[in-house]
Amino acid sequence: MELAQIFKSQGTLEHKELVFLGRVRSNRQGKVVSFMILNDGTTINDLQVVYKTTTNGFEEGLKARVSSIVEVTGTIVLTPGKQQPFEMQATKIELLDQAIEDYPLQKKEHSSEFLREIAHLRARTKTFNAIFRIRSTAAFALHKFFQEKDFIYVQTPIITSNDAEGAGEQFVVTVNEDKDYANDFFAKKAALTVSGQLNAEAFAQAFKNTYTFGPTFRAENSHTNRHASEFWMLEPEVAFNDLAKNIILIEDMLKSTVSYVMEKNIEELKFLESNLEAGLIDKISKIVNSEFKTMKYEEVLKVLQKAIDNGHQFEDNNIYFGLDLGTEHERYICEVVNKCPTFVIDYPKEIKAFYMKQNSDGKTVAAVDLLVPGIGELIGGSQREDNTDKIKERCIEIGINPNDLEWYISLRDYGYYKSAGFGLGFERLLMYITGASNIRDVIPFPRTPKNLLF
Amino acid sequence: MELAQIFKSQGTLEHKELVFLGRVRSNRQGKVVSFMILNDGTTINDLQVVYKTTTNGFEEGLKARVSSIVEVTGTIVLTPGKQQPFEMQATKIELLDQAIEDYPLQKKEHSSEFLREIAHLRARTKTFNAIFRIRSTAAFALHKFFQEKDFIYVQTPIITSNDAEGAGEQFVVTVNEDKDYANDFFAKKAALTVSGQLNAEAFAQAFKNTYTFGPTFRAENSHTNRHASEFWMLEPEVAFNDLAKNIILIEDMLKSTVSYVMEKNIEELKFLESNLEAGLIDKISKIVNSEFKTMKYEEVLKVLQKAIDNGHQFEDNNIYFGLDLGTEHERYICEVVNKCPTFVIDYPKEIKAFYMKQNSDGKTVAAVDLLVPGIGELIGGSQREDNTDKIKERCIEIGINPNDLEWYISLRDYGYYKSAGFGLGFERLLMYITGASNIRDVIPFPRTPKNLLF
Numbered sequence: 089m090e091l092a093q094i095f096k097s098q099g100t101l102e103h104k105e106l107v108f109l110g111r112v113r114s115n116r117q118g119k120v121v122s123f124m125i126l127n128d129g130t131t132i133n134d135l136q137v138v139y140k141t142t143t144n145g146f147e148e149g150l151k152a153r154v155s156s157i158v159e160v161t162g163t164i165v166l167t168p169g170k171q172q173p174f175e176m177q178a179t180k181i182e183l184l185d186q187a188i189e190d191y192p193l194q195k196k197e198h199s200s201e202f203l204r205e206i207a208h209l210r211a212r213t214k215t216f217n218a219i220f221r222i223r224s225t226a227a228f229a230l231h232k233f234f235q236e237k238d239f240i241y242v243q244t245p246i247i248t249s250n251d252a253e254g255a256g257e258q259f260v261v262t263v264n265e266d267k268d269y270a271n272d273f274f275a276k277k278a279a280l281t282v283s284g285q286l287n288a289e290a291f292a293q294a295f296k297n298t299y300t301f302g303p304t305f306r307a308e309n310s311h312t313n314r315h316a317s318e319f320w321m322l323e324p325e326v327a328f329n330d331l332a333k334n335i336i337l338i339e340d341m342l343k344s345t346v347s348y349v350m351e352k353n354i355e356e357l358k359f360l361e362s363n364l365e366a367g368l369i370d371k372i373s374k375i376v377n378s379e380f381k382t383m384k385y386e387e388v389l390k391v392l393q394k395a396i397d398n399g400h401q402f403e404d405n406n407i408y409f410g411l412d413l414g415t416e417h418e419r420y421i422c423e424v425v426n427k428c429p430t431f432v433i434d435y436p437k438e439i440k441a442f443y444m445k446q447n448s449d450g451k452t453v454a455a456v457d458l459l460v461p462g463i464g465e466l467i468g469g470s471q472r473e474d475n476t477d478k479i480k481e482r483c484i485e486i487g488i489n490p491n492d493l494e495w496y497i498s499l500r501d502y503g504y505y506k507s508a509g510f511g512l513g514f515e516r517l518l519m520y521i522t523g524a525s526n527i528r529d530v531i532p533f534p535r536t537p538k539n540l541l542f
Numbered sequence: 543m544e545l546a547q548i549f550k551s552q553g554t555l556e557h558k559e560l561v562f563l564g565r566v567r568s569n570r571q572g573k574v575v576s577f578m579i580l581n582d583g584t585t586i587n588d589l590q591v592v593y594k595t596t597t598n599g600f601e602e603g604l605k606a607r608v609s610s611i612v613e614v615t616g617t618i619v620l621t622p623g624k625q626q627p628f629e630m631q632a633t634k635i636e637l638l639d640q641a642i643e644d645y646p647l648q649k650k651e652h653s654s655e656f657l658r659e660i661a662h663l664r665a666r667t668k669t670f671n672a673i674f675r676i677r678s679t680a681a682f683a684l685h686k687f688f689q690e691k692d693f694i695y696v697q698t699p700i701i702t703s704n705d706a707e708g709a710g711e712q713f714v715v716t717v718n719e720d721k722d723y724a725n726d727f728f729a730k731k732a733a734l735t736v737s738g739q740l741n742a743e744a745f746a747q748a749f750k751n752t753y754t755f756g757p758t759f760r761a762e763n764s765h766t767n768r769h770a771s772e773f774w775m776l777e778p779e780v781a782f783n784d785l786a787k788n789i790i791l792i793e794d795m796l797k798s799t800v801s802y803v804m805e806k807n808i809e810e811l812k813f814l815e816s817n818l819e820a821g822l823i824d825k826i827s828k829i830v831n832s833e834f835k836t837m838k839y840e841e842v843l844k845v846l847q848k849a850i851d852n853g854h855q856f857e858d859n860n861i862y863f864g865l866d867l868g869t870e871h872e873r874y875i876c877e878v879v880n881k882c883p884t885f886v887i888d889y890p891k892e893i894k895a896f897y898m899k900q901n902s903d904g905k906t907v908a909a910v911d912l913l914v915p916g917i918g919e920l921i922g923g924s925q926r927e928d929n930t931d932k933i934k935e936r937c938i939e940i941g942i943n944p945n946d947l948e949w950y951i952s953l954r955d956y957g958y959y960k961s962a963g964f965g966l967g968f969e970r971l972l973m974y975i976t977g978a979s980n981i982r983d984v985i986p987f988p989r990t991p992k993n994l995l996f
Contacts, residue, residue, distance in 0.1 A: 090750070092692060109782055109959070111747075111957055112957070128750050128781075128782070129746075129747075129748055129749040129750035129751075129781065130692065130749070130750050130751065153957075155956045155957040156957040157782075157957045157958065157959035184959040185928075185957050185958050185959045186957070187955065187956050187957040188955045188956065191955075191956050191957075208741075208744040208949045208950070208952075208953065209744070209748075209956065211744075211745055211748035211749065212747070212748045216748075217748060217749070220694060220696065220745070220748075220749070221694060221749075223695075223697075224689075224693075224694045224695040224696070225689075227695050227697070228685055228689045228695065231681075231682055231685055232682075232686075235678075235679075235682045238546060238584065239678075240674060240675060240678045241677075241678040241681055241682065242674065242678070242986050243677075243681070243757070243774060243985075243986060244986065244987065245772060245986070245987045245989060245996070246700065246734075246757045246759075246772055247713075247734075247759070247771065247772055247989050247994065248994070249994050249995075250996075259701075259715045259716065259717060259727070260715070260716050260717065260719055261713045261714070261715060261734065262713065262714050262716065262719060263713060263714065263761050265714055265716060265719050265720070265721050266719070267719050273713070273761055273763075273771070273991060273992075274771075274989070274991070274992060274993065274994035275992040275994075276994055278994055280700075280701075280715065287662075287986065287987055287996060290662040290663070290665075290996070291665055291674070291986065292583075293565075293583075293666070294583055294663075294665035294666045294670075294671060294674075295583040295584070295665065295671070295674075295675075296544070296582050296583035296584050297583075297584065302756070302757065303697070303700045303756065303757070305700075305701070307717050307727055309727075317701070317727070317728075318699060318700055318701055320697060327582075327583065328563055328582075328611075474639075495662045495995070495996055496662070498662075499662065501641065501642045501645075502609045502641050502642065502645050502663070503565055503566070503607075503609040503610040503611045503639050503640070503641040503645075504611065504639050505563070505611040505638040505639045531697075532696050532697060532698065532699070532741065532745065533698065533699045533741055535699060535701050535728070537727060537728070538727075538728060538729040539728065540701065540702070540703050540728035540729075540730055540732055541703075541949070542699070542704075542741060542744070542949055
């Protein structure tokens with residue numbers, strides 16, 4: 089029986105004989121009885137096995153090193169008042185596979201840095217086990233949210249010739265590596281996608297409600313704890329939606345996802361709260377329970393300026409229209425001013441992407457960023473520009489040749505009435521939910537500059 | 543109100559006034575009344591709008607070209623006995639965005655080849671709308687199946703330095719394109735993954751039940767209707783599982799997925815049955831309702847040889863131990879011999895991957911292929927080799943340096959007792975379920991040699 093199942097049915101299992109197959113987390117000989125802590129990976133909780141000289145296979149059991157695989161036959165005994173709710177009293181132990189002596193994960197504290205070097209093993213620690221369990225749940229929660237609303241999941245392409253952001257920091261995909269693209273695999277320059285949004289927008293014109301969720305890439309030589317070269321993005325897109333409807337969708341999605349994780353992984357969250365971030369559960373509960381507020385960018389500037397005038401010091405006190413808000417400004421707005429997640433809308437067009445709809449004021453776009461306490465920006469989105477001439481103009485202004493995106497821009501010629509969507513950096517959300525402070529610790533096998541292991 | 547919702551609630555909507563926003567599929571003026579066929583993308587079924595000279599906005603309505611966006615106010619009238627179950631009698635029509643005259647998708651038959659050239663628009667046709675709806679449902683059905691069994695979804699890396707198959711047909715990922723890998727982004731040669739299995743195996747040792755589901759890549763210069771350069775693979779992996787349990791998992795997963803699609807997308811399947819493949823629903827029902835059989839590879843050879851002796855002609859009549867079964871052989875086994883999906887197990891080790899467990903006969907491995915009527919092999923899997931020496935030997939035999947996979951092979955040193963898994967080519971399954979005969983038609987934006995559009 090799997091350990092998760094034993095925990096679920098513990099009440100009905102008392103004095104029942106079970107067979108359990110698991111990995112040794114620790115094993116110590118006592119004077120009267122010996123103790124083996126086992127886990128099979130199906131829960132972060134462990135099974136304590138008690139065995140004695142009279143246990144069939146006692147000698148073999150004693151020999152079992154950390155990480156070895158054993159099969160234990162025994163009975164479940166409830167142990168109310170003790171640290172664990174029950175234990176297994178072994179009648180038989182079989183050592184199925186002995187681990188080598190220098191297994192790197194002995195029972196002691198390891199640094200995150202060391203554990204990243206053994207990413208093929210670190211998910212066996214309770215911290216990473218909890219984090220990657222939550223990652224799995226959160227990914228499914230997002231799918232579930234959109235599927236229950238009948239959104240169509242479109243797997244947008246990874247290899248692309250578009251540069252959605254005009255950022256230029258793309259990996260090249262090639263078979264020849266000689267920059268002779270006409271003779272390369274795709275007969276043109278190919279790169280790894282930075283976003284599935286443009287393709288998702290085409291699908292939104294066919295299905296109304298769509299989302300893409302997949303890996304995206306940046307060849308950015310950043311060594312911060314918030315940048316990785318490969319990460320997952322969720323990008324919903326809804327035809328006929330305006331910015332207001334987009335905002336409602338973001339709030340619904342976030343509340344639904346966090347609440348699903350809290351329901352499924354409360355034990356993991358409790359463990360992470362004790363080990364990674366104090367107050368974690370309270371912090372994420374506020375996402376579920378707060379009313380989110382909305383402020384215009386220009387209103388935000390006024391509030392920041394007023395704070396400075398009243399003596400508040402930011403690292404950057406130079407507040408002006410056109411400023412790309414820093415994390416300190418974002419956090420001040422949602423933590424100090426509103427004390428809740430806050431949508432900021434109508435940013436200056438110069439600091440936002442070319443595809444965002446220009447507002448009638450001639451200087452702002454229908455963009456939205458969601459700021460959350462603790463980190464600042466979590467999600468960014470917009471209503472899309474519907475005017476062909478305006479979008480071409482913006483392309484040229486930022487150095488994209490509109491002909492390279494002709495297929496995308498032309499969507500506006502074939503009957504187009506509003507479209508809005510947003511992007512959620514999945515790892516950003518996971519860092520927020522798990523309390524992990526480094527993006528490398530929420531990605532199973534992270535890729536960063538000069539780092540390509542496993 | 544969305545069209546899908548109108549179809550669901552049609553019984554309660556009679557004579558109610560509604561506002562509907564959608565795209566024009568066709569528009570024709572009649573002598574007494576005019577007809578507009580609209581769709582908003584939320585269902586493959588269309589809405590027929592009837593309007594007259596007395597309708598507010600009649601002239602504007604008449605002008606609306608194919609693909610334009612209109613907003614219609616009107617009442618729902620049930621039309622039992624007619625082709626559509628209800629229609630909308632318009633009181634007001636507003637033309638929100640007029641499409642240009644030469645919209646490529648006019649109301650006529652288009653070839654699949656032509657539609658591939660306009661992949662940004664083809665999802666608006668009923669055939670592709672149905673296919674990509676099913677793609678979305680099937681992807682979710684797979685997630686749902688594994689999540690309900692508490693499998694952990696691990697997003698394995700796309701950029702890799704492993705070559706899981708030893709096949710060598712990988713795309714290179716680079717920023718410098720000068721083959722000076724030491725000075726490239728990752729300070730070593732990087733490629734796009736051909737499989738997430740090796741990484742998933744590491745996670746299975748931590749969680750027992752895991753799966754990965756994501757894009758994989760082959761730089762293969764193939765121009766068949768079954769090869770694409772970018773496609774999605776589902777790869778479950780379960781620690782402690784042997785081949786027999788692996789087989790049970792495959793059967794459960796496939797039945798559950800097909801049956802979920804039949805429940806959610808029966809209208810789409812009916813449409814595809816009429817337009818792409820006669821007998822489609824009956825064919826896929828058999829996946830759900832058949833008992834699958836299991837045969838050993840050597841037994842299969844005997845049956846094939848006997849068929850030949852009795853006069854059956856294969857294109858390849860040379861049956862010998864070591865033969866990589868052709869599709870004709872596979873289909874003969876499941877269509878003629880067993881008349882049901884058939885697992886073939888214990889293949890010669892020479893024709894299978896290096897990580898498959900060698901059987902005690904010294905010549906076969908614990909591999910399994912699932913053959914299904916109509917196409918042959920749909921899924922391939924195996925129990926994994928647990929013996930470090932044997933797996934290293936096989937690496938060397940096929941030209942992989944075991945040191946390059948040291949992290950993977952070393953999993954066997956740290957307590958390892960069986961592991962088994964399989965790979966499902968997601969597009970292969972979709973071609974089977976939808977009746978599409980070309981892989982390019984089940985991928986939203988397909989990538990093939992010399993073809994990188996959108």
